[in-house]
Amino acid sequence: MKRKAEAGSKKVMAGKAKVAVPPAYRNSPAKTESWRGNIDRLAWGGKGLGRTEDGRLLLLEAPLALFPGEVVEAEVQWKPRHGEGRVTRWVTKDPRRVEAACPVAEACGGCDLWEAGRHAPELKRQMVADLLRRQLGEAQAWTWHPAPDSARRHRIQLHWNGAALGYFRRNSHSMVPVNACPAAADSISQAIPRLQEALLGRMLSTRVGRWELSTGSPEGTVWATDERGRTWLLEPDGWHQSTEPIRHRLGEVTLLHESGAFFQVSPPWAAEAFGGVLKDWDLKGQTLYDLYGGVGLFSALLGQRFQQRVLVESGAAAVAWARRNLEAAGLPSECLVADVAEWVPEGLGVPGDVILLDPPRAGLEATLCERLNTAQTGTLVLVGCDGAAFCRDLKRLGEAWELKQLAVLDLFPHTVHVECVGLLSRRA
Numbered sequence: 512m513k514r515k516a517e518a519g520s521k522k523v524m525a526g527k528a529k530v531a532v533p534p535a536y537r538n539s540p541a542k543t544e545s546w547r548g549n550i551d552r553l554a555w556g557g558k559g560l561g562r563t564e565d566g567r568l569l570l571l572e573a574p575l576a577l578f579p580g581e582v583v584e585a586e587v588q589w590k591p592r593h594g595e596g597r598v599t600r601w602v603t604k605d606p607r608r609v610e611a612a613c614p615v616a617e618a619c620g621g622c623d624l625w626e627a628g629r630h631a632p633e634l635k636r637q638m639v640a641d642l643l644r645r646q647l648g649e650a651q652a653w654t655w656h657p658a659p660d661s662a663r664r665h666r667i668q669l670h671w672n673g674a675a676l677g678y679f680r681r682n683s684h685s686m687v688p689v690n691a692c693p694a695a696a697d698s699i700s701q702a703i704p705r706l707q708e709a710l711l712g713r714m715l716s717t718r719v720g721r722w723e724l725s726t727g728s729p730e731g732t733v734w735a736t737d738e739r740g741r742t743w744l745l746e747p748d749g750w751h752q753s754t755e756p757i758r759h760r761l762g763e764v765t766l767l768h769e770s771g772a773f774f775q776v777s778p779p780w781a782a783e784a785f786g787g788v789l790k791d792w793d794l795k796g797q798t799l800y801d802l803y804g805g806v807g808l809f810s811a812l813l814g815q816r817f818q819q820r821v822l823v824e825s826g827a828a829a830v831a832w833a834r835r836n837l838e839a840a841g842l843p844s845e846c847l848v849a850d851v852a853e854w855v856p857e858g859l860g861v862p863g864d865v866i867l868l869d870p871p872r873a874g875l876e877a878t879l880c881e882r883l884n885t886a887q888t889g890t891l892v893l894v895g896c897d898g899a900a901f902c903r904d905l906k907r908l909g910e911a912w913e914l915k916q917l918a919v920l921d922l923f924p925h926t927v928h929v930e931c932v933g934l935l936s937r938r939a
């Protein structure tokens with residue numbers, strides 16, 4: 512599709528090079544039009560970037576992965592300066608593209624990269640590279656940590672509609688029935704039909720709603736938790752109600768938490784990846800401030816390297832488990848229920864301390880960054896599962912903190928999501 516460039520196209524300075532910027536379509540039509548063209552590269556979030564003849568940028572979604580260089584047809588909606596849309600047909604396909612190993616890959620909203628097969632990690636690396644180059648500059652060094660094949664989801668959320676179990680459809684609240692999930696640990700995948708059978712047989716509460724299946728230690732143990740937090744343990748003869756916590760044996764430490772609560776999606780791989788990176792960075796010192804600490808994963812991984820540990824987390828149940836987990840690991844810690852943004856005081860810590868922050872997806876509040884810029888600790892570690900929010904926070908912290916190391920971990924295989932970890936030193 513061709514669009515006419517409007518008169519008045521300007522040239523602006525971007526660094527030293529002059530770049531022609533296409534004019535804005537002020538009364539841009541919102542209607543959908545079709546477009547055919549080449550995917551130039553991948554942007555953060557897995558979107559393919561294309562360009563119209565007049566230089567307008569297009570951001571395109573495809574449910575099963577896009578490879579740079581592929582020629583596609585797409586339905587596009589025009590915004591004032593760019594277009595957004597979704598791929599409807601491939602004109603040419605990259606030879607690396609494979610058939611999705613999941614029968615509901617296209618409809619299900621849980622994964623994004625099935626047709627990239629074993630090349631998915633490389634596509635993700637390219638997306639991350641694009642983001643980091645744009646946000647932090649060409650010169651920023653970083654390390655990439657792809658997931659091993661064994662990294663599967665140890666926690667999945669399913670919906671029961673009264674007749675079947677399934678995932679939400681992509682961009683929708685309607686359901687795709689499933690009876691297995693190749694992205695999940697085998698024990699969980701095999702438990703899906705067992706849960707469905709129990710629900711159909713009215714052995715469990717049949718109320719329409721969400722179910723969580725999770726696994727932990729001993730290996731193969733499966734718990735099912737309903738929306739009200741009631742939990743059943745899967746045994747050979749069926750589901751048995753349980754009040755036992757979920758247990759994860761991760762190397763030398765064991766972490767317990769209540770069912771349905773937050774924990775890493777793939778705990779063994781997360782512990783290995785975080786543990787490896789943080790130990791390589793040789794973090795040690797007086798006090799570790801484990802902020803947004805959950806049930807104590809980072810305190811457990813690093814705690815021995817510090818004389819004291821302070822964990823701050825808003826969930827009271829998680830804090831109670833953190834206290835017990837760290838006590839049991841021989842790492843007694845001060846564990847506090849608080850909102851991190853309210854708790855962090857001006858001038859926190861001394862140079863021998865480390866602040867580690869692992870906030871939810873939205874990242875750090877601006878006021879918290881301002882307070883962290885007054886902290887007296889020598890080191891700060893920032894963990895973030897949304898790369899864009901992570902880069903924004905690095906910039907907000909840039910006044911007082913210098914990024915020394917950056918690692919990107921593929922903790923969420925088959926999806927476009929990654930975990931970023933930055934090591935920052937206090938500026939002189």
Ligand SMILES: C[S@@+](CC[C@H](N)C(=O)[O-])C[C@H]1O[C@@H](n2cnc3c(N)ncnc32)[C@H](O)[C@@H]1O
Binds near residue numbers: 804
């Ligand atoms: C990404 S999780 C990290 C948990 C933990 N570090 C781990 O890896 O298991 C974020 C945690 O922050 C907690 N949280 C969310 N908002 C918070 C806030 N404003 N103050 C303190 N904790 C908060 C959540 O309950 C959750 O446990």
